[in-house]
Amino acid sequence: MEKRTYDASDLKFKLDPEKLKPLFTIQPLLHASAMVFNWLIILASIYLCLQFPSIGLYIFTVIIIGARMHALAILMHDATHYRFLKNRKWNDVLTNYFIMYPIFSSIETYRRNHLAHHQNLNTEEDPDWVAKLGKRGFTFPQSKQEFLLMLGSYLILYQGIMDALWFFKRFGSDVGKRVKKPEPLLPKIIFYALLFSALTFFGVWKYYLLFWIVPYLSTFFMFQYIRSVSEHFGGLTYDNLLTSTRTVKSSLLERFFIAPHHVGYHLEHHLYPGVPYYNLPKLHRLLMEETDYQDKAHITTGYVNGLFYELSTEPSN
Secondary structure, eight states: OOOOOOOGGGOOOOOOHHHHGGGGOOOHHHHHHHHHHHHHHHHHHHHHHHHSOOHHHHHHHHHHHHHHHHHHHHHHHHHHTTOSOSSHHHHHHHHIIIIITTTTOOHHHHHHHHHHHHHTTTSTTOHHHHHHTTOGGGOSSOOHHHHHHHHHHHHTSHHHHHHHHHHHHHTOOSTTSOOSSOOOHHHHHHHHHHHHHHHHHHTOHHHHIIIIIHHIIIIIHHHHHHHHHHHHOSSOOOSSGGGSSOEEEOOHHHHHHTSGGGTTBHHHHHHOTTSOGGGHHHHHHHHTTSHHHHHHOOEEEIIIIIIHHHTTSOOOO
16 A cells, blocks of 8 residues: 655645634534534425325435435534534534434544544545545546446445445444543433334334435435545545645535535645634635645536546546
8 A cells, every 4th residue: 555645834835824713713503503404404304205205205305314414424523623612522412412323423433533534644544545445436437337336326225234334343332442532332322222212102113214224324325425535536646735635616506415514625624624614615715815725736616527527537647
């Protein structure tokens, strides 16, 4: 495996501190409102599907729920960098109960992996890079037909189940592992005990499977896959920090389904991970004032058009 190192000091731009510093300011109410918004869309989609049942509407509902699950995961990503609340304990507690436990993980486990990814980007010390490198789904270029077949395998749940097993193996329980600070198990036990008791008491296991487990094992992992590919694979040259990931400037529809909460500005996030998601567009505009950034940054316009094309094209050096 090729050893890559990136030195931010090699970059020739220096942003105005008076313009940059305010971008690190967190707005907890904005973050919390986004969480509530995502959950309301999920609940409203379920309600409408139950009111007007049909196969077509159910499929569309699964797509909507998977997209909003993914949106919640993006908010969790910000909380991983403590960009939700200044109180780190409550930052993690609320994120776990309203995002991570529902999708069968925890912020503590994700943070260990994710911070190592930031510290060792695209090297053999990057757990994300090592886990994905060489896997067929992350080997590019590949034909457009092959990429579409991969997406189709998510829609029939096959690839989602494979990804879930893979993720649980990678991000499994801390029990038996040597970690400095294991995640607390009691809150997770309480959450699942209450959830499963409620599902049993109200007799709604069928709806939980239809409107949570099916989207989780299909469209949620599908959108996760598209975003993961867009961030670090396909058409990138990896010759410096600005070409080790990409920013994808997306349409309104793409932002709803594929790149919620400005997650498309991934290059900006790697340069300044302390900037919360709602300030990433401002950070991008600030960086675009720098000649070095304009010349070298890998910026793609659109997921459906730009990214789709790059995944089937050899990177240009």
